[in-house]
Amino acid sequence: MTTPIRLEAGTPAPSFTLPNQHGTPVSLESFRGRPIILYTYPQAMTPGCTTESCDFRDARERLMEAGYELVGLSSDAPGKNADFDDAERLGFTLLSDEDHTVQTAYGAYGERNKYGRIAVGPIRSTFIINADGILEHALYNVRATGHVARILKLLELD
Template sequence: MTTPHRLSPGDPAPEFTLPTDTGGTLSLSDLRGRKVILYAYPAAMTPGCTKQACDFRDSLASLQAAGYEVVGISPDKPEKLAKFRERDAVSFPLVSDPDKAVLSAYGAFGEKQMYGRTVTGVIRSTFVVDEDGTVERALYNVRATGHVAKLRRDLGLD
């Protein structure tokens, strides 16, 4: 497998309709007219992914006040996402992409370096999508810790 195609600012955000942690579905088009922060993470209930989700949860009110919706995406099944939501009081939608088609379309699945080895998996990434469905920012290989604070600074929210 080679390095995935990466999105750039100005690209149309790939559309999706995926199952959620609450048993419904969520489509990117459902969020048209709002800015969306879509973040890709490898696995629910792991230490780094929990830290990142809790950082987004703790910043959600101020992000929403600035017009942003937050959506987390991982290959986890909806049932695991529901447990993650309940355990950590995650207050934004988590969507399930078990076949990794959407993660791949966003360039967030493919080869990555992990502990000095090349592995295939979810590339921790964050995408900011504008009200019209256009990518404003595409951030790859972000760190779980401190990423939300940096994103807030980059968006001029601090």
């Protein structure tokens, strides 16, 4: 496997339809007319992913007041994402991309440096997509801790 692609601001966000934590199909087009923050996390209920997701949960009201929808995306099955949502009281959409197709299209799955060795897997990333489905920001290899504060600052919501 080679280095994943990297999307850039100004390009259309890749389309998708994936099941949410309740098994209901959700498409990118269903958010048309509203900007979204789509963040990818490696695995539900792990320390880093829990920290990041709970930080998004805690910022959710501020993001919603600014008009943003919040969507998490992982390789986890819908049931695991439902358990994660329930355990952490996240309250926003979590999508399941079990075959990594959407993560790959967004450049959020592929080779990465993990603790000094090359591994293949999810790449923690965040995509800010405007109401017309165009990428405004594509942030790759983000850290779980402090990332949401960075997003709030980027969006001038801090």
